[in-house]
Amino acid sequence: MNNWRIGVLVTVFISLQVIVCMRPSYANTYVTEEQNIQGAFPLVHKGRAAPLWISTKDFSGVQKVIGHLQKDIERVTGVTPTIVNGDIQAKTAVIIGTIGHSPLIDKLISEGKINAREISGKWDSYALQTVDNPTSDIDSALVIFGSNKRGTVYGMYDLSAKIGVSPWYWWADTPIQRKKNVYVKPGYYSPGEPKVKYRGIFINDENPSLTRWVVENYGSYNHQFYDKVYELILRNKGNFLWPAMWPGPREVSAHAFFADDPLNHQLADEYGIVISTTHHEPMMRAADEWYRGDYGPWDYKTNKAFFQEYWRGGIERMKDYESLVTVGMRGDGDTALPGGTQVELMQRIVEDQREIIQSVTGKPANETPQVWAIYKEMQDYWDKGTRVAEDITILFCDDNWGNIKSLPKKSDLERSGGFGIYYHFDYVGGPKSYKWANVTQIEKVWEQMNLAYQHGADRIWVVNVGDIKPHELPTSFFLDFAWNPEAISHQDLPNYYVKWATQQFGEKHAQQIADILAMYTKYNARRTPEMLTSKTYSVEHYREADRVVDDYYALVDKAQVIYNQLPQSHQAGFYQLVLFPVQTAANINAMYVAAAKNKFYVERGASRSANYYADMTKQLFYKDEVLHREYHEELLDGKWNHMMAQTHIGHPNWYSPSINSMPAVQYTHNTGDKADLGFHVEYGTIYHFGGVRFDGLKWHYHNRLPQFDPANDQAYYIEVFNKGAAALAYQVKAKQDWIKLSQTAGVVATEERIFVSIDWKKAPVGYSEGEIILSGGDATYSISAPIRNEFPNGKGFVENNGVVAFNAEDYDHAIGKSGLSWITIPNYGRTRSAVTVSPGNLAAQSLTQNSPHLSYTFTLFDDTDITLESYLAPTYNFKRGEGLKFAVSIDDEPPQILNLHDVKGIWGERVSNHIAIEKSEHKGLLAGEHTLKVWLIDSGIVFQKFVIDTGGLKTPAIKSEGAFHSPVTNLGGVKPSYLGPPESKRLN
Numbered sequence: 001m002n003n004w005r006i007g008v009l010v011t012v013f014i015s016l017q018v019i020v021c022m023r024p025s026y027a028n029t030y031v032t033e034e035q036n037i038q039g040a041f042p043l044v045h046k047g048r049a050a051p052l053w054i055s056t057k058d059f060s061g062v063q064k065v066i067g068h069l070q071k072d073i074e075r076v077t078g079v080t081p082t083i084v085n086g087d088i089q090a091k092t093a094v095i096i097g098t099i100g101h102s103p104l105i106d107k108l109i110s111e112g113k114i115n116a117r118e119i120s121g122k123w124d125s126y127a128l129q130t131v132d133n134p135t136s137d138i139d140s141a142l143v144i145f146g147s148n149k150r151g152t153v154y155g156m157y158d159l160s161a162k163i164g165v166s167p168w169y170w171w172a173d174t175p176i177q178r179k180k181n182v183y184v185k186p187g188y189y190s191p192g193e194p195k196v197k198y199r200g201i202f203i204n205d206e207n208p209s210l211t212r213w214v215v216e217n218y219g220s221y222n223h224q225f226y227d228k229v230y231e232l233i234l235r236n237k238g239n240f241l242w243p244a245m246w247p248g249p250r251e252v253s254a255h256a257f258f259a260d261d262p263l264n265h266q267l268a269d270e271y272g273i274v275i276s277t278t279h280h281e282p283m284m285r286a287a288d289e290w291y292r293g294d295y296g297p298w299d300y301k302t303n304k305a306f307f308q309e310y311w312r313g314g315i316e317r318m319k320d321y322e323s324l325v326t327v328g329m330r331g332d333g334d335t336a337l338p339g340g341t342q343v344e345l346m347q348r349i350v351e352d353q354r355e356i357i358q359s360v361t362g363k364p365a366n367e368t369p370q371v372w373a374i375y376k377e378m379q380d381y382w383d384k385g386t387r388v389a390e391d392i393t394i395l396f397c398d399d400n401w402g403n404i405k406s407l408p409k410k411s412d413l414e415r416s417g418g419f420g421i422y423y424h425f426d427y428v429g430g431p432k433s434y435k436w437a438n439v440t441q442i443e444k445v446w447e448q449m450n451l452a453y454q455h456g457a458d459r460i461w462v463v464n465v466g467d468i469k470p471h472e473l474p475t476s477f478f479l480d481f482a483w484n485p486e487a488i489s490h491q492d493l494p495n496y497y498v499k500w501a502t503q504q505f506g507e508k509h510a511q512q513i514a515d516i517l518a519m520y521t522k523y524n525a526r527r528t529p530e531m532l533t534s535k536t537y538s539v540e541h542y543r544e545a546d547r548v549v550d551d552y553y554a555l556v557d558k559a560q561v562i563y564n565q566l567p568q569s570h571q572a573g574f575y576q577l578v579l580f581p582v583q584t585a586a587n588i589n590a591m592y593v594a595a596a597k598n599k600f601y602v603e604r605g606a607s608r609s610a611n612y613y614a615d616m617t618k619q620l621f622y623k624d625e626v627l628h629r630e631y632h633e634e635l636l637d638g639k640w641n642h643m644m645a646q647t648h649i650g651h652p653n654w655y656s657p658s659i660n661s662m663p664a665v666q667y668t669h670n671t672g673d674k675a676d677l678g679f680h681v682e683y684g685t686i687y688h689f690g691g692v693r694f695d696g697l698k699w700h701y702h703n704r705l706p707q708f709d710p711a712n713d714q715a716y717y718i719e720v721f722n723k724g725a726a727a728l729a730y731q732v733k734a735k736q737d738w739i740k741l742s743q744t745a746g747v748v749a750t751e752e753r754i755f756v757s758i759d760w761k762k763a764p765v766g767y768s769e770g771e772i773i774l775s776g777g778d779a780t781y782s783i784s785a786p787i788r789n790e791f792p793n794g795k796g797f798v799e800n801n802g803v804v805a806f807n808a809e810d811y812d813h814a815i816g817k818s819g820l821s822w823i824t825i826p827n828y829g830r831t832r833s834a835v836t837v838s839p840g841n842l843a844a845q846s847l848t849q850n851s852p853h854l855s856y857t858f859t860l861f862d863d864t865d866i867t868l869e870s871y872l873a874p875t876y877n878f879k880r881g882e883g884l885k886f887a888v889s890i891d892d893e894p895p896q897i898l899n900l901h902d903v904k905g906i907w908g909e910r911v912s913n914h915i916a917i918e919k920s921e922h923k924g925l926l927a928g929e930h931t932l933k934v935w936l937i938d939s940g941i942v943f944q945k946f947v948i949d950t951g952g953l954k955t956p957a958i959k960s961e962g963a964f965h966s967p968v969t970n971l972g973g974v975k976p977s978y979l980g981p982p983e984s985k986r987l988n
Contacts, residue, residue: 030128030185031162039186041130041142042092043163046181049073049081050092050142055102056085059149061270065156066096068231072160075169075176091139095131098145098152105145108134118190119147123197124239126155127190142184150239150272157235158191159184166503167235170228172472173636174504174573192484195453198274198324198420198460199482200233200240201475203468205428205435206255207246210467212642221255223263230271232468236479240274240324240462245286256286258317269321276324276462279373279397279422280334283311283353284318284325287333298332300349311353315360324460327353327392328372336377343386350388366391366416371460373397373422379405383880390415393459396452397422400429401911402440403876404448407455407841420460421452423478425471427464431908433656434528435466436648437585440474441525443493443828444873446481451840451878451940453485469643472577473517476500490825490838494518504577505570509562513578516555516562518827520582523552526830526979529588530651531912534595534663541683541975542982545593552586559583572636580644584627588649591620595663601751606678606721607668609750614665621662624649676724677776681705681783682716683801683975704784707972709861710760711791712800712985718774718783721751730776738762739770739785756785763789788861794929796857797984802951802972804858805981808835808871808943811854812931820852820936829944830915830979834873842939847887847895852936854943859987860950862927866890867949870898870918870934871980873942874910877901887935890922895935913978915944947981949974 032040043050054066066083074080084093097105099120109116113134119125126146134141144159146152161167164177203210218225221244233241243257243264257264257275268275281287290298295306315325329349331337337345350372354365361368366389373395374382382394383406396406396419408419425440427433449461461482465471477496481488488496497514505513527536537545559579566574594616601609632641650661670676683706705716722728731745732754742755756772770785792798797806809832814822821838828834835854845851860866868888877883883901898918910916934943951973974981 030187030189031159032183032185033179033181035181035183037183037185039130039132040183041140041186043094043142043182043184044073044077044079044081044179045183047079049077049079050094051082051084051088051090052094052096053084053088053104054096055104057103058096058098058101058152059270059272061149061272062096062098062101062146062152062156064270065153065234069096069156069160072163072165073182076164076179077182078178088135088138092141093138094142094144095134096144096152096156098149099147101149102145104135105143108143114143114145115188116145119145119151119193122147122151122193124148124150124154125190125193126151126158127188128155128159128184129188130184130186148272150234153234153272154237157237161235161503167232167476168472168504168573168577171232171468172504172573172576173639174577175506175567175570177506191487194237194483195485196458196461196482197418198240198462199238199479200242200274200460200462201238201468201479202242202278202422202462202464203229203244203466204242204278204464205246205426205433205466206244209435209643209645210244210469211246211255212645213640216641220260221257221264222261223267226264227267229468230268230273233273233479234271236476237483238479239272240276240460241268242276242278242462243286245278245281245288247288256288256292258284258286258314259289259292265318265321265323272322274322274324276371277326279326279375279378279395280330282326282329283356284314284323285310290332299338300329300345304352308352308356312356312360315357324369324371324393325353325357326373327370327388328378330375330378341377341380341384343381343384346381346386347388350392354389365389369393370417371395371420374406375422382406389417391417393417393420395420395422395460395462396457398424398448399876399907399911400424400427401874402444402448403874403911404452404878405876406880407452407457407878410456413456418459419455419457420462421449421457423449423461423463425463425474425478426466428654428656430654431912432528432530432651432654434530435656436644436646437524437529438470438472438474438521438581439524439528440471441521441828442474442477442496443825443834444525445474445478446488446490446493447825447828447834447836447873447942449478449481450485450490454839454841467643467646469576469640470581473500473521490823494826504573505566509565512558512562513574516559516578516582519551520555520585522827522830523548523555523589524585526914527912529585529648530656532588532592534592534599536978537589537593537596538975538977539593539596539600541977542979544977544979545596548979549586549590549593552582552589555582556586575631575635576640580627580631584624584644587620587623587627591617591624591649592663594620595665598665601721602666602668604678604680604721605668605723606751607670608722610666610668612750614667617663617665621649621660624660670723670725672724673726674724675722675726675728675777677728677730677774677779677781678721678723679718679774679781679783680721681718703781705756705786706801708758708785708787709800710758710763710789711798711987713757713760714800715755715757717753717755718772719751719753720746720748720774720776722748724777728776730774732775733773734785735771735773736785738764738787739772741772758785758787758789760789763787765789791987792859792861792928794857794859795987796859796929798859798987799861799948799950800984802949803974803981804860804948804950804984805945806856806858806983806986807832807945808854809833810856810983810986811835812857813855815850815855816852817850822852822854825942828942829873830871831945831983834942834944836942837936837939840939844885844938845936847897847935847937854934856932856934856946857929858932858948858984859929860925860927862950864925864927864950865921865923866925868920868922868932869947869949869974869980870920870943871945871947872900872916872918873944874907874914874916875900875940875942878940879938884941885937886941887937888920889933889935890925891930893922895933896920897937900941945980947974 144155166174501513502510598613883899887895889895
């Protein structure tokens with residue numbers, strides 16, 4: 001049910017005030033600069049601000065945050081409101097208080113002047129309401145009231161955000177959106193009770209970046225630092241924290257939140273932040289505390305007494321602060337306990353921990369909130385039947401790469417402790433760590449966390465945000481979505497970027513900024529920067545590497561234009577959230593592509609080009625350092641020094657290296673002094689090993705362009721490169737008048753592309769071979785241009801040189817049934833958008849003729865067998881059964897059932913590539929039109945793309961001098977690449 005109150009009018013019998021219950025859009029519009037709205041409350045009017053009233057009996061944290069609201073109003077308007085605890089000497093006032101802790105709020109409720117029915121007794125709830133004559137001395141008031149201390153705090157921060165102070169005003173230096181006058185529209189506003197009870201972040205993997213910054217600015221992870229963290233969490237409507245606990249540099253020990261500064265927890269409780277500890281830090285003890293003491297081995301079997309003393313100290317120190325106690329036990333230092341999965345031992349440990357909790361608190365254990373994290377090897381404990389008291393929240397986890405590993409079954413949902421999710425935006429571990437950049441698509445977060453919510457995991461949502469920066473965008477989304485997953489649908493995702501950009505920078509450039517944010521995170525999510533190598537993107541096929549770099553630099557250009565147009569007050573925030581991320585991501589991708597091209601031209605003997613790209617690789621490597629120096633030293637006079645210091649280039653394994661390492665390049669030298677013509681045609685490489693060419697096997701590069709046809713109207717290139725020392729003049733001529741060339745002559749120092757296309761009005765019908773003559777220096781070459789001047793008989797996506805490729809969203813029909821529909825998640829995935837079924841908690845579907853399915857039309861030129869490749873999100877087997885299944889069929893053939901999880905040992909490949917590819921074989925297809933049907937069996941599968949291969953890689957096995965070689969001829973079919981073939985043309 002939607003919690004936003006829609007179109008209801010409630011008449012309050014004492015004040016006769018009309019409370020207008022607003023639509024969701026009111027959340028963005030209850031603040032206005034317009035003076036002429038009847039009944040609007042003047043927060044700031046003509047240089048005067050309404051005073052802020054709060055009871056001295058209210059929570060100290062609420063009184064602290066009213067000071068933040070006061071400062072926010074001053075930031076926006078230049079006018080500082082007074083804070084009042086006694087009589088108000090004004091005709092207007094902002095009255096702030098917590099139900100049950102503010103006598104005036106309680107009085108207004110009892111008199112019927114404010115509507116508390118919507119929030120009273122609810123968790124973390126709040127409302128804002130304009131009231132006429134709330135007291136005999138006040139003509140008009142804005143009342144901000146909460147169901148608990150956090151609710152009241154959220155109400156104040158909500159007003160701050162609406163008047164123009166972003167939650168990230170300090171952490172990302174987003175500009176204050178200045179206003180001369182501020183009014184609140186008449187009515188009542190409440191976003192309802194949050195759907196997820198505990199909503200928070202985990203500061204993790206914080207060395208070197210955050211830790212160096214903290215040491216430089218605060219000396220340690222003390223309460224002055226955490227004051228900024230707590231404020232950030234609350235401004236984003238979170239309430240939960242796993243504090244930093246990672247080892248620091250040599251001069252800084254690991255962080256022990258409770259022991260390092262006793263005020264850390266006290267201040268958290270004052271604000272209303274619920275403190276817990278991570279999956280391997282049970283009983284309110286930071287991991288490093290064990291090493292600081294003399295407790296003996298980390299072995300409960302042999303060292304039980306020390307553990308119980310240690311854990312008791314953690315619970316005693318917790319006092320009555322609002323906390324969530326982690327129970328269970330993992331191995332020392334985020335590892336598994338030795339001895340394998342020991343169900344009975346784990347259950348005994350938890351029972352002993354609960355006895356300690358009960359003994360120390362003096363109340364039943366089930367009255368102290370507890371959580372057991374099913375992280376890594378703990379999943380095996382759960383799968384093998386380990387169960388704990390039902391009041392303990394079970395915290396399921398993702399696979400560290402954003403794919404949830406397990407979700408509750410319907411039979412488990414009666415547990416009073418409920419279920420939660422631990423998610424990752426940052427990770428240290430295999431296959432390779434990712435810590436440096438924001439590589440998270442909010443679309444994936446939506447899909448996975450929506451799946452969790454639909455399965456009933458709604459007690460705790462906590463996300464690993466690494467150093468906090470640069471994960472500002474996904475952190476905002478995660479916490480916004482946690483408040484009410486029902487309020488953000490898949491269709492709302494594009495507009496979320498716009499709203500977020502508007503909140504940070506105002507409306508003027510919001511749509512353009514939103515587009516940049518959506519695309520740079522999409523591009524980064526294709527493969528994390530730490531995973532990139534010179535082999536990632538193909539420089540030979542589909543112009544993939546060039547397209548990737550061009551796409552990144554298009555974002556850089558757009559971002560730079562906006563940056564230049566922004567006022568200076570907006571530039572620092574924009575630089576952090578938009579410009580720097582796209583500049584550095586573009587630079588690192590361009591660097592690896594340059595290194596790939598260096599190798600490419602070395603193999604072809606093109607010294608000039610090879611050396612040019614070697615130099616470019618070095619320049620881009622050093623540019624990365626320059627960009628980071630600007631961020632650390634020049635941005636705001638070094639405010640964020642060290643914050644982007646994480647190494648990110650040249651990761652040999654999962655552990656982050658201590659320094660960045662440039663990808664290897666090779667320089668070559670021409671011995672002659674003449675120009676020397678070299679060339680290759682698009683898709684024209686015959687592969688070889690170790691740079692050796694076997695002329696007897698024709699292992700050099702062939703002279704045949706791919707086939708042209710009018711349905712696809714292709715343009716392929718011939719790349720001319722200079723293998724000599726002198727500048728190379730070349731000429732190119734087509735022997736047939738139906739061959740079009742982008743140029744016919746040139747002088748090339750390194751390399752240059754000539755694009756070839758066909759004039760179909762002049763071309764002969766049927767199959768023909770054209771010829772292009774390329775000459776330069778002392779060489780002349782003949783290049784074949786095969787054409788097939790005929791249209792295939794059919795429509796839909798048309799074959800192109802043995803390939804048909806289309807995105808999942810481009811279906812012809814989406815057949816659902818009652819209670820089930822196919823949805824498109826915009827922008828999700830490596831190419832365009834993704835398709836899945838909603839809801840995501842359906843039982844497995846039996847296949848029938850009328851089963852839910854997607855259908856796609858495609859057309860082939862010839863009779864053929866095909867291989868279908870289904871590109872899917874790398875969803876984990878969260879149902880913990882035999883695997884998630886779907887089925888495919890061509891035309892009237894029986895569906896082939898495919899299991900996303902029937903092959904073991906490929907998880908690392910899938911999360912590295914951010915894709916899972918399932919293949920199926922289909923025999924005896926005739927030339928012409930066909931229909932692919934993709935059948936639903938299990939919900940939770942996310943389809944991104946489909947590729948049909950009619951040609952294959954054509955790799956005949958050849959023995960040569962005892963070695964096995966596989967030269968690849970240019971006979972069509974899918975070529976090796978990272979993203980796969982681009983989308984085929986669609987015939988109507």
